[in-house]
Amino acid sequence: MKVWLQILSTPTADTPGTTLVLHFDEKRYLIGNVGEGTQRAAAQRKIGFIKLGDIFLTGPISWSNAGGILGMILTVADSSAHSREQSKVDETKKKKNNNKRSEPPNNNDNADEGKAWLNIYGGRNLTHLLATARRFIFRQGMPLRTTEFRPKKAGQQSNWDPAWQDDFIKVWDLVLEPEEDQSLSPRKRSHEEFSADSQEVTPEDNKESAEEKEERCDQLRKSVVSSMFDSNWRLDALTTRKLSEVALPAAIFVRNEQGKIEKYRGPMPEGGKDVPDIDVLVRSPWPGALIEELPPTTPSTTSVCYIIKGHPQRGKFDAKAAIALGVEKGPNFRRLTQGESVTTASGSVVTPEMVLGPTRVGSGFAIVELPSASYVKPLLMRGEWQSTEVMDGVAAVVWILGPGVINNPKLQEFMADRSHLKHIVSSEDCCSNYLALESAASAAIRLNLIDPERFPIPNHSNSVTQQQSGEPRPYEKAVPGLTLQLEPQAELQYDKIIHHLDTEGVVKEMPKEVLDLAEIARAEVLNPEYLARLDENQKDIPSKDAEIVTLGTGSALPSKYRNVSATLIRVPGYGTYLLDCGENTLGQLKRVYGEGLPEVLRDLKAIWISHLHADHHLGTAAVIKAWAAETALHDLTKNNKLRVVSHGGMTAWLEEYSEVEDYGYGRVETLMVGRSNWKFWDFNHHFKPQEVKETGISSIQACPVEHCHGAAAVVINFSNGFKLAYSGDCRPSENFVRIGQGATLLVHEATFDDELQGDAMAKKHSTTAEALGVGRRMNARRILLTHFSQRYQKIPVMDSHGGKDQVAIVAFDYMRVKLEDFAKLDAFKPALMKLYDENQ
Numbered sequence: 001m002k003v004w005l006q007i008l009s010t011p012t013a014d015t016p017g018t019t020l021v022l023h024f025d026e027k028r029y030l031i032g033n034v035g036e037g038t039q040r041a042a043a044q045r046k047i048g049f050i051k052l053g054d055i056f057l058t059g060p061i062s063w064s065n066a067g068g069i070l071g072m073i074l075t076v077a078d079s080s081a082h083s084r085e086q087s088k089v090d091e092t093k094k095k096k097n098n099n100k101r102s103e104p105p106n107n108n109d110n111a112d113e114g115k116a117w118l119n120i121y122g123g124r125n126l127t128h129l130l131a132t133a134r135r136f137i138f139r140q141g142m143p144l145r146t147t148e149f150r151p152k153k154a155g156q157q158s159n160w161d162p163a164w165q166d167d168f169i170k171v172w173d174l175v176l177e178p179e180e181d182q183s184l185s186p187r188k189r190s191h192e193e194f195s196a197d198s199q200e201v202t203p204e205d206n207k208e209s210a211e212e213k214e215e216r217c218d219q220l221r222k223s224v225v226s227s228m229f230d231s232n233w234r235l236d237a238l239t240t241r242k243l244s245e246v247a248l249p250a251a252i253f254v255r256n257e258q259g260k261i262e263k264y265r266g267p268m269p270e271g272g273k274d275v276p277d278i279d280v281l282v283r284s285p286w287p288g289a290l291i292e293e294l295p296p297t298t299p300s301t302t303s304v305c306y307i308i309k310g311h312p313q314r315g316k317f318d319a320k321a322a323i324a325l326g327v328e329k330g331p332n333f334r335r336l337t338q339g340e341s342v343t344t345a346s347g348s349v350v351t352p353e354m355v356l357g358p359t360r361v362g363s364g365f366a367i368v369e370l371p372s373a374s375y376v377k378p379l380l381m382r383g384e385w386q387s388t389e390v391m392d393g394v395a396a397v398v399w400i401l402g403p404g405v406i407n408n409p410k411l412q413e414f415m416a417d418r419s420h421l422k423h424i425v426s427s428e429d430c431c432s433n434y435l436a437l438e439s440a441a442s443a444a445i446r447l448n449l450i451d452p453e454r455f456p457i458p459n460h461s462n463s464v465t466q467q468q469s470g471e472p473r474p475y476e477k478a479v480p481g482l483t484l485q486l487e488p489q490a491e492l493q494y495d496k497i498i499h500h501l502d503t504e505g506v507v508k509e510m511p512k513e514v515l516d517l518a519e520i521a522r523a524e525v526l527n528p529e530y531l532a533r534l535d536e537n538q539k540d541i542p543s544k545d546a547e548i549v550t551l552g553t554g555s556a557l558p559s560k561y562r563n564v565s566a567t568l569i570r571v572p573g574y575g576t577y578l579l580d581c582g583e584n585t586l587g588q589l590k591r592v593y594g595e596g597l598p599e600v601l602r603d604l605k606a607i608w609i610s611h612l613h614a615d616h617h618l619g620t621a622a623v624i625k626a627w628a629a630e631t632a633l634h635d636l637t638k639n640n641k642l643r644v645v646s647h648g649g650m651t652a653w654l655e656e657y658s659e660v661e662d663y664g665y666g667r668v669e670t671l672m673v674g675r676s677n678w679k680f681w682d683f684n685h686h687f688k689p690q691e692v693k694e695t696g697i698s699s700i701q702a703c704p705v706e707h708c709h710g711a712a713a714v715v716i717n718f719s720n721g722f723k724l725a726y727s728g729d730c731r732p733s734e735n736f737v738r739i740g741q742g743a744t745l746l747v748h749e750a751t752f753d754d755e756l757q758g759d760a761m762a763k764k765h766s767t768t769a770e771a772l773g774v775g776r777r778m779n780a781r782r783i784l785l786t787h788f789s790q791r792y793q794k795i796p797v798m799d800s801h802g803g804k805d806q807v808a809i810v811a812f813d814y815m816r817v818k819l820e821d822f823a824k825l826d827a828f829k830p831a832l833m834k835l836y837d838e839n840q
Helices: 040-042 067-096 126-132 186-197 210-229 319-324 331-337 372-380 410-417 438-450 503-510 512-525 528-538 585-602 620-631 648-657 689-695 734-739 754-762 768-778 819-827 829-838
Strands: 003-009 019-022 028-032 052-057 118-124 143-146 169-176 238-242 253-255 261-263 281-282 303-310 366-372 394-401 423-427 481-489 492-495 545-552 566-571 574-583 604-608 642-647 668-672 683-686 700-703 712-717 723-728 746-750 782-786 808-810 815-820
Touching: 003 040, 028 366, 052 067, 052 303, 067 118, 067 126, 067 366, 118 126, 118 545, 126 143, 126 210, 126 642, 126 648, 126 829, 143 210, 169 372, 210 331, 319 642, 366 372, 366 481, 372 410, 394 481, 410 815, 438 512, 438 829, 512 528, 512 819, 512 829, 545 585, 566 585, 566 815, 574 585, 585 604, 585 620, 604 620, 620 642, 620 648, 620 754, 642 648, 648 668, 700 734, 712 734, 734 768, 746 768, 768 782, 782 819, 808 819, 815 819, 819 829
Parallel strands: 028 052, 052 118, 118 143, 366 394, 394 423, 574 604, 604 642, 642 668, 723 746, 746 782, 782 808
Antiparallel strands: 003 019, 003 481, 019 028, 169 303, 238 281, 253 261, 253 281, 303 366, 481 492, 545 566, 545 815, 566 574, 683 700, 700 712, 712 723
């Protein structure tokens, strides 16, 4: 049996975390950081997670280490559900082919049979982080368990038994507290805060110890997480209630005289009005959403590390010795190799020890995350390094190091003293910001060859910025694909290393027909007569120098070619604004702007989140954290506020997550978009003069759209008449057409091609033609189509000329286009369509 550990990612803009995959034939483990971009890197490497059962998170629980875990869970759940359904289909076909009748269902079957369990291990606040997502993360049929490793108190270590094990591996946890926090550990602060802040009053409170209270709070969090992933709740299930007991807003149904369910259209229980005392049918909210608040917590600085080893391996079977002892070939050979004794024909007993070589310890490795130098001494003092029982068989140490830690003398001495171990270091200090997503980067390079002005090559570097000393180093640099084989023998293997993208090769492979069409378009847009006519047509457009940067243009989940939703709008003289903020939006910003990103962050004034689907907002915390850190460095911006405008569930999540990590929430001002009463939904917020000065925005209007609970389209107005309309995800909306009338720019989703009208209706999205129809009825001057299905990578067919000087273009990741250049980009459409025809 071969067992190997492979590096999936090292720190880059695309993959901010360090992630390892441990492979067995029957199972896989994900180890290290599961930051934003992890599942996109896995898709690029063609690594599936059907066999994934356990995730071991290292370091402190923070968004940088675990920001990709929510999206990863959704992907694993959906993949497992699809696999189970496919297995059922295959089994049915097999029975039909064999002409066998299906067995009747066994009512005694285990209810969990067939479900894919997912276990996640990490530090304090892991369960709390997951529970904060209860308003927008929900899957059925995938039980999820969390285990939090805490620092051990003095005297607690009585033996060297593993903290956890299964049929394949044994795991020892090493929980490190930084030196400066030894006197006041996060665990102790947590106890004090639970005692001081808890508002619950029960007779048992006076008897409950701090540990008991923390255990009770942890159980509450775990029950919330359980309800998020393994409840029996169904969207289509209706429960009976009295009309007077219904909490609004709610969809209310009744049974008519024929017994059929229809929508209730009578008087509503509002404002103390009397209503008929009748039974009605309503949907129950999913269980997780019923928990208004979680028990309080505080940020944790403990860093979790692991030593992971395989089980002892039986020695090699000696067939000659077995035959000499009278054992016949066949089943008895197998029994002996499995550790069973056998009786020969002569009646003698042959034990495994008589025919097997000596048992050897399982091979393994350590993974150690040190965010700063303050963790080095606590690590070196751990007793595990001196324990033969723990360290026997450990072949390597994978180090995840924060800035500057790599040069710590004590750490380098530790590595040198253990030169018999392979030391592999992953750190921004020694790993380059290479293009980790070759497919997306190749697509960007090809677009750059068509129109370099609007399609930049993603910022990257294949070399390390920090100069390394010329002295021999006691470690190897981590690179994706580097493999540590553990069985049958431990060795480093380099043949699967992922080499840097061959950018010159991408250029050489560009089809000549595409380049010829691009040359024709360039000649057209540089023609003086064309430019003069364009200037005349656009002279009345306000903020025509506004720049639109499409950071993520795909739907549902990150893919090789398109990241999930995020569009940046830069309006000179007013500010910079984000329309949705899907996973790893910050990484996309780094790729587009490189060293210019600090200026963009300082200019960021507001973020709009259209709805609570994960592909539209899981990058928000990282962007806010980067904004807060950058603006705090400068006197002119250190007191700036960032407005986040969204559904109440989103604003509640931002506040709740701030207990896990200080990511800058104290300087965020949330503006909640929601229902003013049950029957009339309207949002029309006019900013006060000081707020206009701070945000650049004069007013924001929003309306509900057909997609999911709380989904909204928005119109952002500026004092000079620039009007920005953004659909989010939705079916075509006449209310949106109304509030967006005369928009300067409409950004609208176009998830499906026109021939997939049925899919669009079923999934509550829009087709290309429908999105353009909204733009025409809205009289929008410029239309940008985005949010395309990830199933294909091509240009939708469209007629963009819907009115006076109305131009529509299609979005691509990394595209930067000014409002006044939409018509220029439209001229490149033949070249773009030819390019994607060539790539089908």
